[in-house]
Amino acid sequence: MSTTLQPAPSTATELPPVAPPRGSLTWRTVRDALPASLRKLDPRRMWRVPVMFVVEVGAALTTVLAVVDPSVFAWVIAVWLWITVLFATLAEAVAESRGRAQASSLRATQRTTTARKVQGTADQLAYGSGLASLPTVEVASSQLHVGDLVVVTAGETIPGDGDVVEGVASVDESAITGESAPVIRESGGDRTAVTGGTTVLSDQIVVRITAEPGRTFVDRMIALVEGSERQKTPNEIALNVLLASLTIIFLLAVATLQPMAVYSHARQSLVVLVALLVCLIPTTIGALLSAIGIAGMDRLVQRNVLAMSGRAVEAAGDVDVLLLDKTGTITYGNRRASELLPAPGVEAGHLAEAAQLSSLADETPEGRSIVDLTQTAYGRPVLTDDALAGATLVPFSAATRMSGVDLPGRPDDGGAPQARRVRKGAASVVHQWVRSTGGEPTGGTAGHPAGHPLVGQAVDADVESVSAQGGTPLVVAEQIGDAPARLLGVVHLKDVVKEGLVERFAELRAMGIRTVMVTGDNKVTARVIADEAGVDDVLAEATPEDKLALIRREQKGGKLVAMAGDGTNDAPALAQADVGVAMSTGTTAAKEAGNMVDLDSDPTKLIEIVGIGKQLLITRGALTTFSIANDVAKYFAIIPAMFVLAFPQLHVLNVMHLHSPQSAITSAIVFNALVIVALIPLALRGVRYRAVSAVALLRRNLWIYGLGGLVAPFVGIKLIDLVVSLVPGLR
Numbered sequence: 001m002s003t004t005l006q007p008a009p010s011t012a013t014e015l016p017p018v019a020p021p022r023g024s025l026t027w028r029t030v031r032d033a034l035p036a037s038l039r040k041l042d043p044r045r046m047w048r049v050p051v052m053f054v055v056e057v058g059a060a061l062t063t064v065l066a067v068v069d070p071s072v073f074a075w076v077i078a079v080w081l082w083i084t085v086l087f088a089t090l091a092e093a094v095a096e097s098r099g100r101a102q103a104s105s106l107r108a109t110q111r112t113t114t115a116r117k118v119q120g121t122a123d124q125l126a127y128g129s130g131l132a133s134l135p136t137v138e139v140a141s142s143q144l145h146v147g148d149l150v151v152v153t154a155g156e157t158i159p160g161d162g163d164v165v166e167g168v169a170s171v172d173e174s175a176i177t178g179e180s181a182p183v184i185r186e187s188g189g190d191r192t193a194v195t196g197g198t199t200v201l202s203d204q205i206v207v208r209i210t211a212e213p214g215r216t217f218v219d220r221m222i223a224l225v226e227g228s229e230r231q232k233t234p235n236e237i238a239l240n241v242l243l244a245s246l247t248i249i250f251l252l253a254v255a256t257l258q259p260m261a262v263y264s265h266a267r268q269s270l271v272v273l274v275a276l277l278v279c280l281i282p283t284t285i286g287a288l289l290s291a292i293g294i295a296g297m298d299r300l301v302q303r304n305v306l307a308m309s310g311r312a313v314e315a316a317g318d319v320d321v322l323l324l325d326k327t328g329t330i331t332y333g334n335r336r337a338s339e340l341l342p343a344p345g346v347e348a349g350h351l352a353e354a355a356q357l358s359s360l361a362d363e364t365p366e367g368r369s370i371v372d373l374t375q376t377a378y379g380r381p382v383l384t385d386d387a388l389a390g391a392t393l394v395p396f397s398a399a400t401r402m403s404g405v406d407l408p409g410r411p412d413d414g415g416a417p418q419a420r421r422v423r424k425g426a427a428s429v430v431h432q433w434v435r436s437t438g439g440e441p442t443g444g445t446a447g448h449p450a451g452h453p454l455v456g457q458a459v460d461a462d463v464e465s466v467s468a469q470g471g472t473p474l475v476v477a478e479q480i481g482d483a484p485a486r487l488l489g490v491v492h493l494k495d496v497v498k499e500g501l502v503e504r505f506a507e508l509r510a511m512g513i514r515t516v517m518v519t520g521d522n523k524v525t526a527r528v529i530a531d532e533a534g535v536d537d538v539l540a541e542a543t544p545e546d547k548l549a550l551i552r553r554e555q556k557g558g559k560l561v562a563m564a565g566d567g568t569n570d571a572p573a574l575a576q577a578d579v580g581v582a583m584s585t586g587t588t589a590a591k592e593a594g595n596m597v598d599l600d601s602d603p604t605k606l607i608e609i610v611g612i613g614k615q616l617l618i619t620r621g622a623l624t625t626f627s628i629a630n631d632v633a634k635y636f637a638i639i640p641a642m643f644v645l646a647f648p649q650l651h652v653l654n655v656m657h658l659h660s661p662q663s664a665i666t667s668a669i670v671f672n673a674l675v676i677v678a679l680i681p682l683a684l685r686g687v688r689y690r691a692v693s694a695v696a697l698l699r700r701n702l703w704i705y706g707l708g709g710l711v712a713p714f715v716g717i718k719l720i721d722l723v724v725s726l727v728p729g730l731r
């Protein structure tokens with residue numbers, strides 16, 4: 001197996017076209033979005049947003065009235081009502097336009113390529129090596145099916161989504177992530193997944209296809225960014241119900257206004273009543289609601305995160321607990337063997353040989369690094385595959401936390417006279433294994449036939465010291481024949497804590513979010529790393545079931561839980577979490593279990609995801625506040641002006657001194673429409689968001705958007721009235 005990566009041959013890769021900056025409303029974006037916004041005027045679509053549907057019906061009605069009984073006033077109102085609806089559909093179309101651009105550049109990666117398919121079955125996987133040398137046939141990538149094995153060599157395009165089952169390679173994923181730095185993909189560990197359409201830069205890998213053509217990751221991504229899969233979230237539905245109820249209330253209010261008006265000899269025309277209704281119902285938020293949701297998804301996509309549901313994005317905004325795994329999340333994740341610590345009375349060479357033997361068929365990066373170390377630092381020749389003839393492999397799993405090999409005795413052909421079993425893994429489980437053979441791992445002699453007095457304590461001390469440095473200790477033990485197993489020593493796996501985590505976790509704490517590190521590693525290592533990284537809590541020696549149980553426990557207590565993970569062992573927990581972010585490098589199981597995928601495979605991005613979720617909720621809240629405050633203010637701004645002729649006493653309330661009832665109502669309608677356009681950039685960009693507590697944010701936003709919403713109509717309507725009053729026919 002090749003573990004050194006050859007330098008990458010240079011390949012020209014095109015980056016996706018740069019979309020206009022978020023939240024900008026240039027002529028170009030408007031022009032591009034115009035056809036889509038006109039299509040969205042279809043009442044069958046509009047119906048889904050009741051507030052805007054009412055406006056559209058009102059626009060149609062006033063148009064008819066203007067035709068039947070033409071007047072400048074009626075036409076102006078009709079036109080501005082249509083503009084109001086159009087601004088709403090425009091907001092949504094502009095929000096979607098980025099996704100459309102991204103989708104078309106993604107489609108470009110979906111060309112059919114030729115794949116070299118291995119003529120064999122997955123059974124040949126048993127030894128985890130030698131697949132690439134099997135005979136292959138060339139087939140079109142569109143003909144590949146789940147379970148097929150394909151060989152991909154430097155310079156070739158990976159023909160479909162899959163898991164690397166053999167080898168290690170550097171891969172250019174820029175076609176999908178826009179990130180030009182190559183990434184490592186390798187078999188066995190938590191970096192196995194590859195995406196169709198990406199290019200192998202160096203070395204050779206064998207990939208097992210995991211998605212049928214047409215159902216690949218890129219297909220899903222296209223559907224997502226285009227918004228065709230977007231469904232209203234529960235929160236959006238609730239808000240829509242609220243807006244619809246307000247609409248009905250105002251509809252009744254306006255309907256009952258007429259009898260009173262007639263009674264007081266101030267009968268209002270139908271056009272005025274429709275205009276008044278539109279002014280009072282929450283059109284601002286009704287028009288922008290969908291754009292806010294799309295923009296939130298889009299902000300995630302810009303950070304290379306794909307959310308499979310809008311619900312997940314919202315949940316991210318309300319998260320209470322964040323679970324992070326240690327290896328690869330808090331640490332860099334390239335855990336490598338750095339040192340062998342033999343037990344007293346054990347030759348270093350003997351420990352090295354046993355460590356190598358038990359790692360030969362271990363396809364995890366840790367396993368490979370052990371083989372490397374025994375060769376480079378301990379000069380062990382590489383054992384040939386022959387050394388494993390007739391052997392039974394015990395593969396590593398997160399549930400057993402141990403791996404190894406059982407070799408048969410081969411006295412007849414000059415091999416070892418007795419059967420031999422070697423194990424390596426977490427200290428506690430290797431201890432258990434030693435006990436199961438009748439050995440005593442902690443006692444003075446630690447099952448050592450030579451009866452060395454200090455083996456148990458010495459190995460324990462080494463485990464402790466490796467852990468105290470934040471390393472992962474693997475204990476190696478061996479059993480010859482039927483004799484009790486004995487400890488041979490410790491392998492030190494080194495990993496480094498990522499930089500800048502302390503600050504990020506502090507930020508989360510300020511937002512009121514608790515961080516918990518969950519790891520399969522031992523308590524001491526876990527504690528050391530947790531302290532260095534600054535997480536709030538730690539769960540060590542966790543099996544996949546423990547992770548799942550922890551999430552369920554938190555959820556029972558009413559908490560929303562987010563988790564980042566990459567391993568197959570994380571999949572159950574990712575599925576259970578309210579927000580499950582799978583690393584794109586991770587295993588297919590993990591990617592299918594979560595409700596978000598991070599293309600950059602950066603678990604600390606959870607922090608940004610939480611920020612984006614919060615920003616989405618805050619933006620929606622702020623604009624709802626603004627919209628309703630605005631409508632209330634409009635009521636007081638225009639009602640006195642409308643009735644001032646009938647009730648001269650109202651003049652006291654007519655603080656705005658609007659020109660005439662007609663100009664008042666026209667100005668209010670124009671203002672109502674312009675507010676929507678004015679707020680499109682904010683809806684797309686999101687309200688500025690800082691890491692402070694939810695209560696402080698709420699208070700601040702109530703002030704800004706509540707008060708702003710109350711004041712704005714008075715200023716805006718007055719200014720527009722000054723202009724409108726100059727128009728003949730509206731005076």
Ligand SMILES: Nc1ncnc2c1ncn2[C@@H]1O[C@H](COP(=O)(O)OP(=O)(O)OP(=O)(O)O)[C@@H](O)[C@H]1O
Nearest residue numbers: 325326327364366396401403424425426519520521
């Ligand atoms: N290749 C291996 N062979 C034997 N034992 C291993 C191997 N890799 C890991 N272990 C042991 O199993 C334990 C759990 O594995 P692993 O670290 O993958 O768990 P995890 O739950 O994914 O936690 P994390 O990834 O956060 O560290 C390790 O701490 C180590 O003791």
Ligand SMILES: [K+]
Nearest residue numbers: 278279281283
């Ligand atoms: K309104």
Ligand SMILES: [Mg+2]
Nearest residue numbers: 190325327567
């Ligand atoms: Mg892991």
